[in-house]
Amino acid sequence: MKHGMKITTTGTGLLMFLVIWQLLAWIIHRPILPSPAEVLPIFFRLLFGELGLHMAASAGRVVSAISLALIIAVPAGLVLGQSRSLNRIFEPLIAIIYPIPKIVFLPVIYLLLGISDLSKIFLIAIIIFFQVLVVVRDEAANLHRELILSVRSLGAGRRGLFRFVYLPATLPAILTSLRVSVGTAIAVLFIAEQSLTTHGLGYYIIVETYQVLRYPEMYAGILAMGFLGVTLYFIINRFEFYFNRHLRLDDE
Numbered sequence: 001m002k003h004g005m006k007i008t009t010t011g012t013g014l015l016m017f018l019v020i021w022q023l024l025a026w027i028i029h030r031p032i033l034p035s036p037a038e039v040l041p042i043f044f045r046l047l048f049g050e051l052g053l054h055m056a057a058s059a060g061r062v063v064s065a066i067s068l069a070l071i072i073a074v075p076a077g078l079v080l081g082q083s084r085s086l087n088r089i090f091e092p093l094i095a096i097i098y099p100i101p102k103i104v105f106l107p108v109i110y111l112l113l114g115i116s117d118l119s120k121i122f123l124i125a126i127i128i129f130f131q132v133l134v135v136v137r138d139e140a141a142n143l144h145r146e147l148i149l150s151v152r153s154l155g156a157g158r159r160g161l162f163r164f165v166y167l168p169a170t171l172p173a174i175l176t177s178l179r180v181s182v183g184t185a186i187a188v189l190f191i192a193e194q195s196l197t198t199h200g201l202g203y204y205i206i207v208e209t210y211q212v213l214r215y216p217e218m219y220a221g222i223l224a225m226g227f228l229g230v231t232l233y234f235i236i237n238r239f240e241f242y243f244n245r246h247l248r249l250d251d252e
Helices: 002-028 036-046 050-082 084-097 102-113 117-141 145-153 158-192 201-210 215-251
Strands: none
Touching (some): 036 050, 050 084, 050 158, 050 201, 050 215, 084 117, 102 117, 102 158, 117 158, 158 201, 158 215, 201 215
């Protein structure tokens, strides 16, 4: 029932967005804001051509960054959450770096890693890394000691604790932090792709369309970047929904 309500809400929101867009296009009535009726056919046509290639490049960078961040942040967060001494050592550093907008590190990353896909992936991974690290650390630190001792008394080793205690306890928070950080990651990707590359939606929107006044194609690129962000958001939301559902069934 709740899933059906979310689909209905999404459809209603999309319809409202298109209606507002059309009204603004009528009011402004200039080439700088074409109507949805003009942009949508271009979007679907280019989606299976050059726009689709740029979108695939951007999606690859984001997915790679998410994977890299999770591989490092989840174990690090679990270690810090269960070791007060290590957390005291690294807490001041995390407290300083966490609130800094990570986009300011882009020139430094370019200098250290070069101008490549790796530098863009690394930048996005840093953003997601700190989001996940802090959440996992806090969730692991709040686990009841009695629960850990009881599972250990049943013969569980480190792998058993990770599978039956740490992972179920922290996974909902991990997925929530990912869902929240997707929008920021897409925004940073857009900025990083505007220059010093030849593939990606940021490059397509700014260099291949905006700078040469191809406004309908520009809005098609904006739709593609929005579609990428929404798709990632709902994929993560779907994982979260299924996990929470199975968790409730296990509890029953």
